[in-house]
Amino acid sequence: MFQQEEYDVIVVGAGHAGCEAAAAAANMGSKVLLVTMNMNTIAQMSCNPAMGGVAKGQIVREVDALGGQSGIITDKTMIQFRMLNRSKGPAMWSPRAQSDRMRFAEEWRMTLEQTLNVDFWQEAVTGIVVENDTVVGVKTQLGIEFRGKSVVLTNGTFLNGLIHIGEKQFGGGRAAESRSTGITEQLKELGFEAGRMKTGTPPRVDGRSLDYSKMEEQSGDAEPSKFSYLDTPTLTKQRPCYITYTNPEVHEILKEGFEKSPMFQGRIKGLGPRYCPSVEDKINRFADKDRHQIFVEPEGWSTVEVYVNGFSSSLPEDVQYRALRKIAGFENAKMFRPGYAIEYDFFPPTQLHLTLETKRIQNLYFAGQINGTTGYEEAACQGLMAGINAHNKVHGKEPFILKRSEAYIGVLIDDLVNKGTDEPYRMFTSRAEHRILLRQDNADLRLTPLGHSLGLASDERMERVREKEKQTAEVVKLLKNFAIEPAEINGWLEEMGSATIHERTRAVNLLRRPNVELPDLALVLPGLTLALGQYRPDALEQAVILVKYEAYLEKEHQQAARVQELENFTIKGRLDYKAMPALSHEAREKLLKIQPETLGQASRISGVSPADVSVLMVYLGR
Numbered sequence: 001m002f003q004q005e006e007y008d009v010i011v012v013g014a015g016h017a018g019c020e021a022a023a024a025a026a027n028m029g030s031k032v033l034l035v036t037m038n039m040n041t042i043a044q045m046s047c048n049p050a051m052g053g054v055a056k057g058q059i060v061r062e063v064d065a066l067g068g069q070s071g072i073i074t075d076k077t078m079i080q081f082r083m084l085n086r087s088k089g090p091a092m093w094s095p096r097a098q099s100d101r102m103r104f105a106e107e108w109r110m111t112l113e114q115t116l117n118v119d120f121w122q123e124a125v126t127g128i129v130v131e132n133d134t135v136v137g138v139k140t141q142l143g144i145e146f147r148g149k150s151v152v153l154t155n156g157t158f159l160n161g162l163i164h165i166g167e168k169q170f171g172g173g174r175a176a177e178s179r180s181t182g183i184t185e186q187l188k189e190l191g192f193e194a195g196r197m198k199t200g201t202p203p204r205v206d207g208r209s210l211d212y213s214k215m216e217e218q219s220g221d222a223e224p225s226k227f228s229y230l231d232t233p234t235l236t237k238q239r240p241c242y243i244t245y246t247n248p249e250v251h252e253i254l255k256e257g258f259e260k261s262p263m264f265q266g267r268i269k270g271l272g273p274r275y276c277p278s279v280e281d282k283i284n285r286f287a288d289k290d291r292h293q294i295f296v297e298p299e300g301w302s303t304v305e306v307y308v309n310g311f312s313s314s315l316p317e318d319v320q321y322r323a324l325r326k327i328a329g330f331e332n333a334k335m336f337r338p339g340y341a342i343e344y345d346f347f348p349p350t351q352l353h354l355t356l357e358t359k360r361i362q363n364l365y366f367a368g369q370i371n372g373t374t375g376y377e378e379a380a381c382q383g384l385m386a387g388i389n390a391h392n393k394v395h396g397k398e399p400f401i402l403k404r405s406e407a408y409i410g411v412l413i414d415d416l417v418n419k420g421t422d423e424p425y426r427m428f429t430s431r432a433e434h435r436i437l438l439r440q441d442n443a444d445l446r447l448t449p450l451g452h453s454l455g456l457a458s459d460e461r462m463e464r465v466r467e468k469e470k471q472t473a474e475v476v477k478l479l480k481n482f483a484i485e486p487a488e489i490n491g492w493l494e495e496m497g498s499a500t501i502h503e504r505t506r507a508v509n510l511l512r513r514p515n516v517e518l519p520d521l522a523l524v525l526p527g528l529t530l531a532l533g534q535y536r537p538d539a540l541e542q543a544v545i546l547v548k549y550e551a552y553l554e555k556e557h558q559q560a561a562r563v564q565e566l567e568n569f570t571i572k573g574r575l576d577y578k579a580m581p582a583l584s585h586e587a588r589e590k591l592l593k594i595q596p597e598t599l600g601q602a603s604r605i606s607g608v609s610p611a612d613v614s615v616l617m618v619y620l621g622r
């Protein structure tokens with residue numbers, strides 16, 4: 001054994017999944033070793049320097065509510081904040097931050113260095129050590145063996161990574177970083193199934209060479225919000241992004257490179273993210289469109305490096321360069337590095353339990369891109385869950401699983417384990433059937449009590465939640481009781497084009513009208529302003545959502561409770577699928593493979609139809 005005693009949790013890889021896993025397990029009291037190839041790239045943002053966005057922003061809020069770190073780090077290092085979808089209902093509001101790439105990585109490293117119980121080792125892991133179908137450690141390139149009671153693999157895009165730029169291809173895990181070999185080969189020998197996926201990134205350019213006067217400015221929110229429910233800073237100044245467009249001339253130049261395209265010529269075998277296509281893919285698939293939007297995003301407060309969002313490409317570098325210079329504002333652009341595509345190994349996540357522990361090897365967990373997902377947020381939340389579960393398992397505690405009606409994190413893991421994925425999986429609001437309940441404004445109410453009972457979310461977080469709950473209830477009561485006379489409000493209602501009232505009306509009834517918002521009402525009604533003055537903004541916001549959407553929320557809670565009945569029905573080990581001739585062939589195969597824990601989980605396995613679920617219910621005597 002080298003250097004250290006036996007660890008509780010060994011985390012391999014310090015990307016977004018690995019960092020959250022290490023922090024969570026350590027903060028819960030595990031002795032953690034974080035082994036990563038390069039300590040200078042801890043929490044590197046491989047692609048765009050941004051956190052959050054539609055559905056992803058909700059995930060960051062959930063990670064924060066449970067006691068994870070990504071939200072705090074984003075708040076400390078962002079350069080712009082926008083709440084997307086503000087014009088839609090609150091279930092769609094999605095926080096998004098433009099980050100300072102270097103500061104983000106630096107802040108994560110400082111956070112981990114200041115976390116008690118985390119040791120570091122910089123080297124490539126080449127394999128795991130297995131005894132009696134249980135992982136007991138990892139082996140490194142130098143031949144060092146570290147012993148651990150559990151191991152979390154978070155290798156990202158590094159497993160047998162192959163980078164493509166035009167006809168050139170070379171091994172690498174990310175630009176200028178080595179790939180990881182040995183792990184896939186060993187896991188396959190142990191019986192794991194592996195697949196291949198692909199992703200890509202755009203060129204980076206020198207901001208000093210761009211003409212921003214030819215682009216549209218995209219500013220952050222006038223009153224920026226933030227991610228963490230703790231008392232983290234909000235932005236007092238922001239950096240703008242810019243919007244420009246490709247044009248037919250750009251497309252013609254890009255087409256010249258098609259015959260050298262690794263994608264079109266079939267050299268790339270792995271499937272890429274459909275919703276995040278390369279620019280060549282866009283002009284090929286949408287040939288009738290003569291322009292595509294490009295977001296020009298600064299990479300930080302002080303760097304001149306700029307990220308060209310929307311121009312992901314694996315065409316030859318000279319083609320990328322020539323095409324780029326035909327974009328308005330990019331006529332004199334200097335490139336820092338070309339875009340590229342990367343192919344890498346992943347492990348179909350149907351090989352995992354809902355705790356992210358592998359079914360084949362005990363105490364071995366997978367989290368992040370290794371499970372076929374894409375995105376920092378998707379990786380971070382899996383890391384958090386794997387870290388929590390690895391800690392719980394080695395300390396003899398209960399598994400921690402989130403329901404689909406409790407969190408996007410629950411939806412993500414449930415989808416991965418039950419449905420698997422053929423293409424890089426990213427979160428969308430449409431994947432969450434209970435999305436009305438899973439809002440960015442209430443992740444703390446949903447999850448902090450759970451995080452607190454795990455020993456991860458601090459007392460301070462829990463105290464804030466209790467106070468928010470208390471104040472919200474008081475505000476709801478106040479709004480239900482606050483009476484308004486017609487004379488006080490009708491003038492304003494007329495101005496607003498809203499129907500006037502003919503008798504004393506409670507504030508709550510007016511608030512339920514779609515065009516009436518609390519700040520407007522408070523402006524007209526000094527008494528209401530006075531009564532609400534003592535309450536926190538997040539409690540006011542919560543109360544308004546609860547009263548405005550009361551009927552929808554009630555219906556959704558009932559729906560979730562009905563679904564929960566199936567979730568509560570444990571079937572693991574109780575049913576012999578082979579002895580059920582009425583099951584379809586596909587359902588039997590999938591049930592045998594996935595071994596669902598509950599009837600609810602069985603019902604969501606792709607290939608298990610409602611008729612198959614009825615068969616299971618008959619066997620269960622229901």
Ligand code: FAD
Nearest residue numbers: 013014015016017037046047125156158180368369375379
């Ligand atoms: P990573 O962030 O990749 O981190 C893996 C970590 O593991 C690294 O620190 C690495 O050094 C370490 N490591 C790997 N193997 C070993 C080993 N054997 N021993 C020790 N350490 C090891 N996401 C999107 O949402 N949209 C996109 O368009 C997009 N494009 C991308 C383009 C490119 C070129 C790349 C590389 C990634 C892209 N991503 C994109 C994905 C995004 O970067 C990942 O989803 C996210 O970073 C995954 O986090 P992770 O923690 O799983 O892995």
